[in-house]
Amino acid sequence: MKLASSSVFLAVAAALAAFAAVTADHAARAQPANTIRIVVPYAPGGVNDILARLLAQQIGRAGGPTLVVENRPGANGVIGTEFVARAAPDGNTLLIASTPFIIDPQLRKLNYDPLTSFTPICYLVNAPTVIVVNAASPYLTLAQLLDAGRAKPGELTLASIGPGSSFQLGFEMLKRAAKVEMTFVPYPGNAPALNAILGQQVTAMFGTYANIAEYVKAGKLRALAVGTSARVQELPDVPTVIQSGYKDFEADAWFGAFAPAGTPPPTVSRLGGMFTGAMQDPDVKAKLAVQGLFPAGACGADFGDYLRKQFDIDSRIIRDANIKVE
Numbered sequence: 424m425k426l427a428s429s430s431v432f433l434a435v436a437a438a439l440a441a442f443a444a445v446t447a448d449h450a451a452r453a454q455p456a457n458t459i460r461i462v463v464p465y466a467p468g469g470v471n472d473i474l475a476r477l478l479a480q481q482i483g484r485a486g487g488p489t490l491v492v493e494n495r496p497g498a499n500g501v502i503g504t505e506f507v508a509r510a511a512p513d514g515n516t517l518l519i520a521s522t523p524f525i526i527d528p529q530l531r532k533l534n535y536d537p538l539t540s541f542t543p544i545c546y547l548v549n550a551p552t553v554i555v556v557n558a559a560s561p562y563l564t565l566a567q568l569l570d571a572g573r574a575k576p577g578e579l580t581l582a583s584i585g586p587g588s589s590f591q592l593g594f595e596m597l598k599r600a601a602k603v604e605m606t607f608v609p610y611p612g613n614a615p616a617l618n619a620i621l622g623q624q625v626t627a628m629f630g631t632y633a634n635i636a637e638y639v640k641a642g643k644l645r646a647l648a649v650g651t652s653a654r655v656q657e658l659p660d661v662p663t664v665i666q667s668g669y670k671d672f673e674a675d676a677w678f679g680a681f682a683p684a685g686t687p688p689p690t691v692s693r694l695g696g697m698f699t700g701a702m703q704d705p706d707v708k709a710k711l712a713v714q715g716l717f718p719a720g721a722c723g724a725d726f727g728d729y730l731r732k733q734f735d736i737d738s739r740i741i742r743d744a745n746i747k748v749e
Contacts, residue, residue, distance in 0.1 A: 458489045461517045461680075464503025466496040470633075470714060474548060474678055475519045477710055481701040488697075499523065501533060508535040512685035514694060517544070521678045522589040525734045529741050530587050530748045541681040542691055543730060545698045545722040550676040550715055551632040552593060552650035553658070554581075557623050558643050565648040565667045568627060572603040582616040582625040585609030587748040590629045592737055593650055593674030595744040600669040620644065631676055632657065633715025650674035677719065677733075679726060695722035 461479065463472045472494060479490035495503030500523055510516035518541070525537045535541075554565060562568040572579045583590035586609045594607055608625050610616040613634045620628040621643060628635070628644075632655060638644040639658070646661045652673045654663055664672040680698055682691060701707060702718045711717065721729060740746070 458491060459515050459517060461490050461492050461519060462503045462507050463492060463494050463519050464496065464500035464506075465494065467494050470550065470716065471519045471521055471678060473714055474711070474716065477707055478547075478698060478701045481704050481707050482697055485700065485704075487701075499527060501527065505534055507681065507683060508540040510683050512542070512683040512687075514682060514686055514690035516683065517694070518681040519547075519678065520681055522676045524679075524681075525730060526587060526589060526592065526737055526741075529734075529738055530746070538731060538734060540684050542684055542686045543723065543726040544680040544682055544691055545695050546677055546679045546719040546726045546729060547698060547702060548678050548711060548716040549651070549719050550678070551655045551717070552590065552629060552675050553632050553635055553639075553655075553661070554627060554629055554647045554650070554664075555620065555635050555639065555644040556627045556647060557620055558645050559623065560626070560645060562627075562647065563645070565662075565664065568647060569601045569603050572601075572605045576604040577606055579605045579626040580608050581605050581627045581629055582608045582610055582619045583629040584612060584616060587746060589674065589676055589737075591746065592740045592744075594629055595740050595746070596672065596674060596736075597664065597669065599743070600672060631715055636715060677729075678716070691723060698722075 461475050463475050465471050472492070475492045479492055482488070482490055495506055497503070500520070504518060504520060504524065507516055507518040527533065528535070528537055556562050556568065562571065568579070581594055583594065585591040585607065588609075591607055591609065594605075598605060605626070608619070610619065613630060616628055616630065617634065617638070619625045621638065627647070632649070635644055635646070636657065639646050646658055648664045648667050649655050649658060649661055650664055650673065652663065652665065654661065680694070682694065699720055699722060702720065708718060
C-alpha cells in the first residue's frame with residue numbers, strides 16, 4: 424500500500440509539474456518580458472529611429488518595461504523587417520515600420536507578407552506630405568500648377584524620393600485624379616530633391632512637412648496643398664488636395680509598431696496601451712512635432728483595416744502606373 428500510495432503521489436506530482444510548465448510557458452508567451460527589443464530597420468538618426476527612442480525613453484520613465492532599440496539596416500528596411508517576421512510571437516521583439524513596409528513587397532519578391540507575417544499593434548504617428556514650388560514659381564495654387572500641366576503635357580516636372588516611394592504613388596494618384604500628365608523625377612533622398620526645387624531645376628516637389636517646413640517659413644518655397652485628409656495646423660492657410668477639388672485624395676506617410684504574426688491578442692492589447700500611453704505624454708508630443716510628426720493612435724484591428732485599405736490603393740496605383748524598381 425505504501426508503494427502504491429507513493430506511486431500515485433509521484434504520478435500526481437509529475438502531472439502537476441507538467442501542468443505548471445505548460446502554464447508557465449503560456450504565461451511567458453502571453454505577456455512581454457521586462458526587456459523588449461524594438462527593431463528599427465534603418466540606420467540611426469532617421470524618423471523610425473527617433474520615434475523608437477522617444478517611445479522607449481517615455482515608457483521607461485513611466486515605469487514600463489525596458490525597450491532596447493536595435494538598428495538593423497539594409498536593403499531599404501528589408502533585413503530588419505524580415506528579422507522580426509521570423510522572431511518568436513511572444514511580444515518581446517517588435518518592429519517600427521513606415522510606409523515602405525506595404526509598398527516594397529508589391530515591387531519585389533520578399534520573404535514576408537506585410538499583411539500576414541505581422542500583427543499590427545498601433546499606427547503611431549503620421550508625417551503630412553506637402554506639394555511645394557519654388558517661391559519664384561508663377562504657380563500660386565495647386566489648380567494653377569495642374570492647369571499648366573494640362574496645357575503642356577509632360578513638360579512640368581515633380582521631384583521626390585523614388586522610384587517606388589509613397590511620394591511617387593501619391594503623385595501618380597494625383598495625376599489620375601486631375602487627368603494631367605507631368606513627369607516624375609526621382610531622387611535618392613530628400614536633400615537632393617530639395618536642392619533641385621530650390622535651384623528651380625524642377626517645377627514642383629512632393630515631400631514631408633518636416634523636410635520642407637523651414638524653407639516654407641523662410642519664404643524660399645511655396646506650399647500649394649497638403650496630402651492629408653485635414654489641414655495641417657502648422658500650415659493653416661494651405662488647403663488639402665481634397666479641398667482643392669480631388670475627392671478622397673490622401674497621401675501622408677505613416678509610422679507604426681508591429682509584432683510577429685501569432686502574437687497573443689492580450690499581449691498585443693497591452694503593447695498597444697503602452698504605446699498609446701507614451702504618445703499622450705506632452706513632452707513626447709512636443710518632440711515629435713519638432714520632427715514634423717503627429718500622433719495618430721489607431722491600434723489593433725483599426726490599424727489592420729487601415730493597412731489593408733492602403734495596400735489595395737497602392738496595389739492599384741502600382742499596377743495602373745506600371746511602377747517598377749530595379
